[in-house]
Amino acid sequence: MRTSPRRIGLLGGITWHSTLVYETLLHEGVAETLPGRTADLVIRHYDFGAIAAAQEAGEWDGLAATFGRDARWLVDGGAEAILICANTMHVIADEVEAAAQVPVINVIDETAAAIRAAGLSTVALLGTGFTMRMPFYRERLAAGGVEALVPDEPRLAEVHSLIYDKLARGVVEDEGRALTRKATAELVARGAGGVIAGCTEIPMVMTAEDVDVPYFDALALHAQAAVRFALED
Incomplete structure (x- = not known):
């Protein structure tokens, strides 16, 4: 050391x-x-x-x-x-x-490693619209043995708006907390065994205490x- x-x-x-x-x-x-x-x-x-x-x-x-x-x-x-x-x-x-x-x-490699260590292979991914829509994040997770599920529209757009219009400006509201929990629950219903806080602002409105599945704080x-x-x- x-x-x-x-x-x-x-x-x-x-x-x-x-x-x-x-x-x-x-x-x-x-x-x-x-x-x-x-x-x-x-x-x-x-x-x-x-x-x-x-x-x-x-x-x-x-x-x-x-x-x-x-x-x-x-x-x-x-x-x-x-x-x-x-x-x-x-x-x-x-x-x-x-x-x-x-x-x-x-950050993607480190998150994939933590998910594998937890024994999971399919997780929810919440992040910006760019992170959720563009393939780079999900493809690199897949290369590390992890499948990421993202919200369908319009939920995806709602999460993106939360990040850029609220959290990036330091505005934390109960509506944001409710939205991230709802989006996570929907993805768990589709088969996700955990959730990635795949935007550095997501922990402002959702932590491990807010979900019933393993939580991976990418930051x-x-x-x-x-x-x-x-x-x-």
């Missing part, structure tokens, strides 16, 4: 609420193993409004170029691995890793993997 943590680069601000949770979990995780020490981080924090507009316009190539350039900047600042602090932006994870030339710790699993990387020999 190392006596000082490796430096981790965060591509954050997607949203700022979740980036603060990442930072907290990383610091706490390092301190738990190395009392008196905290995580060694370098951070590129984005204006979420600009990111959201680019996502809506489908400017994924431009986002990949920006994130790749910024990841390289973090590496120049000493980062030995990169965390993309958002599930949706893992659509460009391979491009970011190619640009950075250091590992991008992938927490991602942060745990980063702590392991920071501390391993």
Whole structure:
């Protein structure tokens, strides 16, 4: 075990609420193993409004170029691995890793590993409309032996709206809690044995205490993997 943590680069601000949770979990995780020490981080924090507009316009190539350039900047600042602090932006994870030339710790891989360890193969996936509609997340889970079920329309659109119109702005309401629980219950009825909180804002309205099936907090699993990387020999 190392006596000082490796430096981790965060591509954050997607949203700022979740980036603060990442930072907290990383610091706490390092301190738990190395009392008196905290995580060694370098951070590129984005204006979420600009990111959201680019996502809506489908400017994924431009986002990949920006994130790749910024990841390289973090590496120049000493980062030995990169965390993309958002599930949706893992659509460009391979491009970011190619640009950075250091590992991008992938939230999908870490989530799939936790699901397999729990003995499950089919789970519900709640996230942004991009995460649920685009194939990248479900295909990478499938490569890890996990099938993900997503809501049908219009429920899918309702979850997406909850994330961008409410949670990304820090607005947490009972209606959001009811929606995520209802969406999860519908997917469990279709055969899901657990649920992935596949957006870093979902835990704002749904935690393990709110569901009757295994709950996989992708953000927490991602942060745990980063702590392991920071501390391993």
